[in-house]
Amino acid sequence: MDDDTRDDRMAFRFDCGATWLNLLATSGRTFSTHPVERLATPERLAEWFDRCELAPARPPGPHDLAEARRLREILRPLALATVDGDPPPPGPAADLAALLAAHPDPVHLLTRHRLLREPPTTPTAALARIARQAVDHLTGPERHDLAVCGEHDCRAVFTNPTGRRRWCPSPACASRGRVRALRARRKAETAAE
Numbered sequence: 522m523d524d525d526t527r528d529d530r531m532a533f534r535f536d537c538g539a540t541w542l543n544l545l546a547t548s549g550r551t552f553s554t555h556p557v558e559r560l561a562t563p564e565r566l567a568e569w570f571d572r573c574e575l576a577p578a579r580p581p582g583p584h585d586l587a588e589a590r591r592l593r594e595i596l597r598p599l600a601l602a603t604v605d606g607d608p609p610p611p612g613p614a615a616d617l618a619a620l621l622a623a624h625p626d627p628v629h630l631l632t633r634h635r636l637l638r639e640p641p642t643t644p645t646a647a648l649a650r651i652a653r654q655a656v657d658h659l660t661g662p663e664r665h666d667l668a669v670c671g672e673h674d675c676r677a678v679f680t681n682p683t684g685r686r687r688w689c690p691s692p693a694c695a696s697r698g699r700v701r702a703l704r705a706r707r708k709a710e711t712a713a714e
């Protein structure tokens with residue numbers, strides 16, 4: 522059963538609770554046999570950066586697109602391990618450390634009508650900023666508020682400060698999960714009769 526349209530599936534999600542979590546969500550149904558790649562082109566990455574207020578001075582090209590997807594798949598296993606209380610997988614942890622070391626990101630503040638950070642000059646700098654945000658989140662006390670979507674093919678990581686959500690904020694996951702729970706309950710009731 523899949524009634525979401527292609528446009529819905531390709532739409533970016535900004536509801537996971539942090540920019541780096543929304544980067545993870547640029548891949549949909551990641552653990553299914555047909556994952557949805559929402560960062561399909563450099564132009565889509567440019568659009569995503571823009572919507573995250575991280576538009577770099579130089580627009581992204583194909584190499585940057587590959588780097589964005591690479592960072593996403595470095596962060597994903599580290600986030601899942603953190604939520605599950607497991608040790609970080611060594612490969613991604615080493616990759617992340619190397620990336621941070623290669624791309625220092627000093628904070629230059631601009632004070633105009635509001636407090637601003639100087640925009641990233643390159644797509645790589647924008648990604649380095651997201652990597653640092655992920656590290657701060659995963660190593661600080663906010664990590665306790667992270668949760669994983671209960672849909673096995675989704676496993677999106679999202680902030681769940683109340684601890685009450687069983688599914689990520691995607692309406693598709695909650696509805697699929699509820700339908701399955703209802704079916705299971707009916708089956709159990711039929712079996713008991």
Ligand SMILES: [Zn+2]
Nearest residue numbers: 670675689694
């Ligand atoms: Zn989900």
